[in-house]
Every structure is written in C-alpha cells, then in structure tokens.
Amino acid sequence: MSKKWLALMFIPIFLILYYSSNSGNTAIGLVGILWFIFIAIAQFIVKR
Amino acid sequence: MQTILSFTPLLILLSCLLIFKLTTSKSGALSVIAAIIIAFLFFGMDIFGLTVAMSKGMSLALYVLLIIWSAVFLYHLVYEFEAIDVINKNIIIFIKDPFTQFLLLSWLFSSVLQGIAGFGVPVIIVVPILIHLGFNPLLSVAAVLLGHSWSVSFGSMGSSFFAITLVTGLEQQITGYAMAIFDFVAMNMMGLTVCYIYGKWEYVKKGLLYVIPTSLVMISVMFAVLSLNLLSLVGLTTALSGLVTMYIIYAIKEKPGKPDELYADKLTLGKALLPYTTIVGLSLLFQALKLGQYSIAFKYPAFVTKLGYEVAQQASYAKIKIFGHPAPIIAMSVIAAIIAYKRAGIWETEKFKNVVNKTINKSIGTTISLVFLITMALVMMDSGMTTTLAVKVSEITGRFYPFFAPYVGVLGSFITGSNTNSNVIFGKFQISVATALGVNTYIMAGLQSISGSIGVSLGPTTILMASSASGLSGQESEIYKMVIKPVLLTAAIMGVLNYLLLVVFQFTLGGVL
Numbered sequence: 001m002s003k004k005w006l007a008l009m010f011i012p013i014f015l016i017l018y019y020s021s022n023s024g025n026t027a028i029g030l031v032g033i034l035w036f037i038f039i040a041i042a043q044f045i046v047k048r
Numbered sequence: 049m050q051t052i053l054s055f056t057p058l059l060i061l062l063s064c065l066l067i068f069k070l071t072t073s074k075s076g077a078l079s080v081i082a083a084i085i086i087a088f089l090f091f092g093m094d095i096f097g098l099t100v101a102m103s104k105g106m107s108l109a110l111y112v113l114l115i116i117w118s119a120v121f122l123y124h125l126v127y128e129f130e131a132i133d134v135i136n137k138n139i140i141i142f143i144k145d146p147f148t149q150f151l152l153l154s155w156l157f158s159s160v161l162q163g164i165a166g167f168g169v170p171v172i173i174v175v176p177i178l179i180h181l182g183f184n185p186l187l188s189v190a191a192v193l194l195g196h197s198w199s200v201s202f203g204s205m206g207s208s209f210f211a212i213t214l215v216t217g218l219e220q221q222i223t224g225y226a227m228a229i230f231d232f233v234a235m236n237m238m239g240l241t242v243c244y245i246y247g248k249w250e251y252v253k254k255g256l257l258y259v260i261p262t263s264l265v266m267i268s269v270m271f272a273v274l275s276l277n278l279l280s281l282v283g284l285t286t287a288l289s290g291l292v293t294m295y296i297i298y299a300i301k302e303k304p305g306k307p308d309e310l311y312a313d314k315l316t317l318g319k320a321l322l323p324y325t326t327i328v329g330l331s332l333l334f335q336a337l338k339l340g341q342y343s344i345a346f347k348y349p350a351f352v353t354k355l356g357y358e359v360a361q362q363a364s365y366a367k368i369k370i371f372g373h374p375a376p377i378i379a380m381s382v383i384a385a386i387i388a389y390k391r392a393g394i395w396e397t398e399k400f401k402n403v404v405n406k407t408i409n410k411s412i413g414t415t416i417s418l419v420f421l422i423t424m425a426l427v428m429m430d431s432g433m434t435t436t437l438a439v440k441v442s443e444i445t446g447r448f449y450p451f452f453a454p455y456v457g458v459l460g461s462f463i464t465g466s467n468t469n470s471n472v473i474f475g476k477f478q479i480s481v482a483t484a485l486g487v488n489t490y491i492m493a494g495l496q497s498i499s500g501s502i503g504v505s506l507g508p509t510t511i512l513m514a515s516s517a518s519g520l521s522g523q524e525s526e527i528y529k530m531v532i533k534p535v536l537l538t539a540a541i542m543g544v545l546n547y548l549l550l551v552v553f554q555f556t557l558g559g560v561l
Binding site: 003004006007010013014017018020021022024026029030032033036037039040041043044 | 073074077078080081084094095096098099100102103106107110346347348349408412413415416419420423
C-alpha cells in the first residue's frame with residue numbers, strides 16, 4: 001500500500017467520525033478513531 | 049503533572065523532528081497518537097469527545113488543503129506550459145542594475161510567487177534566476193529565503209492566515225489587521241536584510257531609498273485590501289504593489305528607458321499572466337456580488353469532558369464559501385488558463401497529465417502531515433490540554449510573555465517547515481496565554497502568524513529545497529548560518545513591539561482588550 005492510498009483513507013475516516021459526532025454512535029466513532037490510529041502507525045511501515 | 053502531560057505531544061513532535069530527524073508526517077503521526085491517548089486517559093475525554101475533536105480537526109484540514117491542492121495545481125500548470133518562464137524573462141528585461149535586480153527579485157518577485165503558490169515555489173524559481181544572472185549561489189539562497197519570508201502568512205492565497213483564524217476562532221478581518229502591524233516590521237527588516245546580504249552596510253544605506261517607501265506603499269495596500277475583505281488576495285496584491293512601486297522608484301532614479309519589446313514565446317505576457325488576473329478579477333467580482341450565502345459548513349455538538357472542560361456547540365464550522373474560498377476561484381482561473389493555452393496552440397494532454405501527477409506527488413506528504421497536526425491541535429484544544437499549558441506558561445513568564453511569544457511562532461515553523469502548521473500547533477496556545485494574561489488576543493494571534501511567517505526560512509524542508517535548487521546540497525549548515533541571525537533579530541524586534549502594544553499601551557483591537 002502506498003502513501004497515496006493511506007491519504008485517501010482519510011475520506012471514509014472523516015465521514016465515519018462526522019457521522020458519529022452528530023449521531024452519538026460511539027461504537028462507529030471508535031472504529032473511526034482506531035482506523036485513524038492505524039493510518040498514523042502505517043506511516044512507519046509504508047515507504048512510498 | 050497535567051502540565052507535563054499537556055506538553056507531551058508537542059515534546060514528541062519536537063524530539064522527532066529535531067533529534068530523531070523524522071519526516072513531518074511521521075512526527076505528526078506519533079504526536080497525534082500521544083495526544084489521543086493522553087486526552088483519553090488523563091483529561092477525561094471519552095470516545096464521543098474524541099470523535100468530535102478529531103472530526104473537527106479533519107474538517108479544518110479540508111479547508112486548508114483545498115487551498116493548497118488548488119494552488120499547487122495552478123503552479124504546476126503555468127510551469128509545465130512555460131508561462132512562468134515568460135513572466136520571469138520579462139522582469140529581467142525591465143531591470144538592468146544588478147543591486148536592484150537582486151533586491152527586486154529576492155524581496156518582491158519571490159513574494160509575488162508566494163502570494164500565488166508558496167510551498168517552496170519562490171525558492172525553486174527565483175534562486176536559479178539569480179544564479180543565472182551571475183549572483184553568488186549562497187547569497188542568492190539566503191536572500192530569497194529571507195526576502196520572501198514576510199509574505200508567507202498572507203501568501204498561498206491566504207492558507208496560513210485562514211488556518212490561524214480557524215484554529216483560534218477569531219474574526220478574520222481583525223486578525224488580518226493585527227497581522228499587518230507586525231508584517232510592516234517584517235517586510236522592512238527583510239528588505240534591508242537582502243540589501244545587507246548584497247553589499248553589507250553600504251548597500252543597506254542605498255537600499256533605504258527603495259525599502260522604506262516600498263514598504264509604506266505595501267502596508268497601505270495591505271490595509272486597503274483587508275478593509276475590502278478580499279482576504280485571500282492580501283498577499284498577492286501587497287507584493288504586486290511593492291513590485292510596481294520599486295520599479296517606479298528605480299525608473300525615476302536610474303531612467304533606464306523603455307524596453308524595446310516584451311519577451312514573448314508561444315505565450316504573450318498577457319496570456320502568461322491570465323490565471324492570476326482571473327483570480328484577482330473573480331475575487332473582486334464575487335466580493336462585489338455578495339454571494340456569501342452559498343456555502344458548505346459542518347456542525348458539531350457541545351460536550352463536556354469528565355474533568356469538566358466545556359466545549360461549545362458549532363453550528364457552522366470550517367465554512368467553505370463557494371464564491372469566497374480560494375479553491376473554487378483558482379479552479380475557475382485554471383479553466384481560463386486551459387482555454388488560453390488551447391487557443392495559443394500549446395495544449396498537450398501529456399503535459400496536463402504531468403501537471404496532475406506532480407500535484408498529487410507534491411501534495412500527499414503535505415496532506416498527511418496537515419491532517420495529523422491539525423487533528424492533534426484540535427484534540428489538545430477540546431480536551432483542555434492547550435488551556436492547561438497556556439495557564440502554566442503565563443504563570444511562569446507573567447507579563448513578560450509577549451517578549452517571548454515570537455519565538456514560539458518561529459519554533460513552530462522551524463520544526464514543521466510551514467507557517468500553516470505553526471499556526472495550527474501554536475495559534476490556540478498563544479491566544480490562550482493572551483487570555484490568561486488579560487491582553488488582546490488579536491494582537492497575539494497576529495504576532496504568532498507573522499513570526500511563523502519569518503520562521504519558515506529556517507524550515508528544514510525549505511532549506512533542503514533551496515540547497516537543491518542552487519546546487520549547494522551538503523552546504524545546508526552554511527545556509528543556516530546566514531539565515532538564522534536576521535530571523536532571530538526580527539523576532540526580537542517583534543517581541544518588543546508586542547510587549548509595547550499588549551502590556552505598555554494595552555492596545556485594543558476588535559473591541560476587546
């Protein structure tokens with residue numbers, strides 16, 4: 001996976017977090033937060 | 049304990065960038081993870097609070113990134129179709145005197161480019177022109193890095209400026225006025241510094257004739273454009289007015305005579321400038337038509353952390369005005385440029401594909417870094433970490449904090465290489481300290497942004513870009529030696545001005561102390 005794909009993943013993460021913020025669904029919110037953290041960790045795995 | 053924890057994400061960011069020499073995206077990744085964990089475990093922020101803060105951070109990042117993506121795309125378009133070459137060569141035709149060339153190109157022309165594109169573009173373009181004209185590479189690099197640094201905050205169609213107003217929640221126009229006060233100091237200092245780089249004190253004396261009147265015209269134009277609320281055009285129009293003013297002074301002084309003819313290749317100068325004249329024209333038109341009601345915004349609920357820190361509801365957050373945000377206007381100017389290139393017979397689909405690819409490649413790192421850093425800043429803000437830190441700093445430094453405040457802005461740009469990132473990380477922090485001290489928040493925000501602006505010339509990425517553009521790779525320490533003193537001196541002068549305005553005169557702006 002390239003950094004381009006990692007950057008594109010911000011789109012669904014943002015949608016999940018935004019939906020969760022306004023619906024109060026913290027289970028989905030937790031998925032968004034963990035996915036965001038995964039993207040952050042992936043910066044050290046993906047080279048290009 | 050809470051203060052140390054509040055500082056931890058920033059400490060991680062600083063350590064990663066300065067000690068471990070990690071990239072901004074990796075450093076941002078570690079610091080945002082730290083901010084999320086600390087907010088959750090020690091600041092009573094639950095999952096709901098985190099989703100709101102992180103979503104807010106990403107919506108702010110979207111606002112700024114739209115400007116960055118479109119500005120980078122436009123730059124690559126005019127570069128790939130050689131319009132920038134036509135603009136550069138025409139400037140050289142007009143100015144014959146070497147000192148005037150050096151000052152005009154590194155102080156003003158680079159600032160015009162910053163007004164349009166930014167992100168290292170002034171350095172990449174102007175340094176090779178100066179070297180091509182026969183100037184010393186090291187002096188050229190230092191002059192361009194410092195010369196355009198006053199224009200970074202309002203540059204790139206205002207991305208850094210919008211970032212600080214979004215992060216702090218301060219009114220845009222008034223923040224702009226506060227920034228202009230400090231930018232007057234920065235533009236004078238950087239103009240005179242370029243003169244000093246060219247020929248020490250002898251040329252500083254000579255340069256006064258250009259720098260002082262040009263700066264006076266530029267600051268007047270800056271206030272005028274701010275008062276017209278054309279916020280994304282402040283950088284471009286100010287630098288352009290400086291360019292014209294300095295040329296008029298040169299023409300009166302040296303009487304160079306009219307050039308025989310303008311340089312034109314496949315594009316005339318008028319067509320090469322078309323995207324930029326379109327941006328200015330459309331911005332003025334949309335401002336006059338008052339189409340501000342067409343916008344996209346995000347809404348966020350209020351919440352309270354377990355420690356009792358209250359975060360207000362946001363009904364219209366990170367509002368993107370369809371006919372006011374720079375990105376749609378740049379998109380329209382791109383269409384105008386494409387039509388002009390097709391009519392001139394220079395359109396090539398292959399070149400356009402290159403433009404798209406270069407824009408994507410150039411923007412990925414910035415996008416990832418900015419999302420991490422803005423999200424970190426929002427988690428720190430909404431969890432109460434920023435306020436905790438600000439209160440402690442104001443307790444320690446007391447009324448003398450305004451002296452030190454510019455160095456915080458410079459540090460932000462130094463570690464991240466970006467005025468926007470500096471404003472995102474430290475913008476809210478600076479105004480929280482101002483609030484804790486009971487002084488004007490707008491002045492402090494203005495100082496933060498302009499000190500971040502001059503600090504960009506110390507950014508590792510900018511220095512690397514400059515060294516590669518000038519063939520000075522491996523001599524980065526020499527560049528740093530030339531650049532660091534003027535930045536620190538200018539920051540000190542801005543600190544004194546900040547102290548005088550905030551503490552001695554208790555200056556009011558925006559109807560608040």
